Amino acid sequence: MTRIFKHDILPLIKERWSPRAYSEEKISKDDLYAILEAASYAPSCFNEQPWRFILADDEKTLTKMRSILYSGNLQWAQKAPVLLLIAAKKTFSLNNEENFWHMFDTGTAWGFLSLEAQKRGIITHAMGGFSMSKARKLFKISDDYEIVTVVAIGRYGDISQLSDDLKQREHPDTRKDISELLLNKGE
Ligand SMILES: Cc1cc2nc3c(=O)[nH]c(=O)nc-3n(C[C@H](O)[C@H](O)[C@H](O)COP(=O)(O)O)c2cc1C
Numbered sequence: 001m002t003r004i005f006k007h008d009i010l011p012l013i014k015e016r017w018s019p020r021a022y023s024e025e026k027i028s029k030d031d032l033y034a035i036l037e038a039a040s041y042a043p044s045c046f047n048e049q050p051w052r053f054i055l056a057d058d059e060k061t062l063t064k065m066r067s068i069l070y071s072g073n074l075q076w077a078q079k080a081p082v083l084l085l086i087a088a089k090k091t092f093s094l095n096n097e098e099n100f101w102h103m104f105d106t107g108t109a110w111g112f113l114s115l116e117a118q119k120r121g122i123i124t125h126a127m128g129g130f131s132m133s134k135a136r137k138l139f140k141i142s143d144d145y146e147i148v149t150v151v152a153i154g155r156y157g158d159i160s161q162l163s164d165d166l167k168q169r170e171h172p173d174t175r176k177d178i179s180e181l182l183l184n185k186g187e
Contacts, residue, residue, distance in 0.1 A: 001171060001174065003172055003174055003175070004174070010115075012115045012118045012119055013115065015118055016114055016115060016118045016124075017171075017172035017173065018123075018124070018125040018126065018173075019123050019125060019156060019170060020077075020125065020162060020166050020169070020170060021076070021156060021157045021158060021159045021161060021162055021170060022076065022077070022079040022080040022081075022123070022152060022154040022155070022156070022157050023079070023154060023155045023156060023157030023158070024079050024081060024154075024157070025081065025154065025155045025157075026057075026081050027057070027081055027082050027122060027153060027154060027155070031117075031120050031122060032055070032057065032082065032153075034116060034120065035113050035116045035120070035122065035153070036053060036055075036113065037116075038112045038113055038115070038116030039051060039053075039109040039110065039112050039113035039116075040109070041112060042105060042108040042109040042111070042112045043105070043108065044101070044105035044108070044109075045100075045105060046092060046094065046099075048089070048092055048093065048094075048099055048101075048102075048105065049105075050088045050089040050090075050099060050101075050102040050105050050106055051086060051087075051088060051089075051105065051106040051109040052086070052087040052088070052089060052145060053084055053085065053086060053087075054084070054085040054087070054139050054141075055084055056082065056083040056084070056085070057081065057082045062081075062083060064138055064139070065083040065085065065150065066078050066083070067134070068130045068131050068134045068135045068138065068150070069127065069129065069130045069150065070129040070130055070131070072129055073127045073129045073130065075163065075166070076152075076162060076166060077125070077127065077150075077152040079154070079157065079161070080125075080152035080153060080154040081153070081154045082152070082153035082154060083150055083151070083152055083153070084150065084151045084153055085135060085139065085147065085149075085150050086106060086109075086110060086148045086149050086150070086151060087106075087145040087146060087147050087148060088102040088103050088105070088145060088146045088148050089102060089144060090102050090144055090146055091144060102146065103146060106148055107148075110126060110148075110149065110151065113151070114126075114151075117153060121155065122153060122154065122155060123152075123153070123154060123155065123156055124151050124152065124153050125151065125152045126149045126150075126151050127149060127150045127151070127152065128149060130150050132147045135147050135150075
């Protein structure tokens with residue numbers, strides 16, 4: 001169950017994982033905007049920067065954001081001081097044509113965000129387990145945007161607050177071997 005690194009890769013990549021034991025400690029605006037800035041420096045097709053954010057870091061918006069989470073996620077993510085909804089603009093601003101790469105580019109932005117957070121001792125955990133239709137209605141998100149994920153952002157708390165089931169899962173996940181990722185192996 002331990003991660004094994006065969007190569008000398010960026011320490012932040014090695015260290016990042018998706019915990020669930022959040023502390024309720026607030027995150028400073030400076031940290032928050034720094035990680036959003038990191039996200040904004042992701043590369044994107046035609047520099048479209050299709051990523052969009054709905055930031056919940058005040059009690060009113062957090063209550064709204066928590067209400068869209070499925071219960072399995074809510075049980076741990078309700079402690080996170082920040083919940084960030086990430087959406088992706090589907091079309092190019094230049095010509096309103098479909099942007100095939102909107103999700104790809106937005107995924108890169110989330111990756112950058114998570115690494116900048118890691119550098120600052122801030123943990124992140126992306127979630128797909130939430131109601132997209134409820135999110136669209138509550139936050140009035142138009143059909144021009146794909147709703148991608150909600151990310152819990154905060155600092156590491158106390159593992160004893162987690163249910164027994166979640167305690168078992170509270171560790172960095174391992175990865176497939178690179179040989180399993182190469183579709184053209186053996187050619
Ligand atoms: C798009 C996306 C959706 C995810 N959805 C959930 C989720 O709903 N609930 C959850 O507990 N973890 C969720 N995860 C976390 C993954 O399970 C986790 O990233 C994966 O197991 C790899 O573990 P690591 O991030 O600790 O390396 C999601 C991750 C991503 C990127």
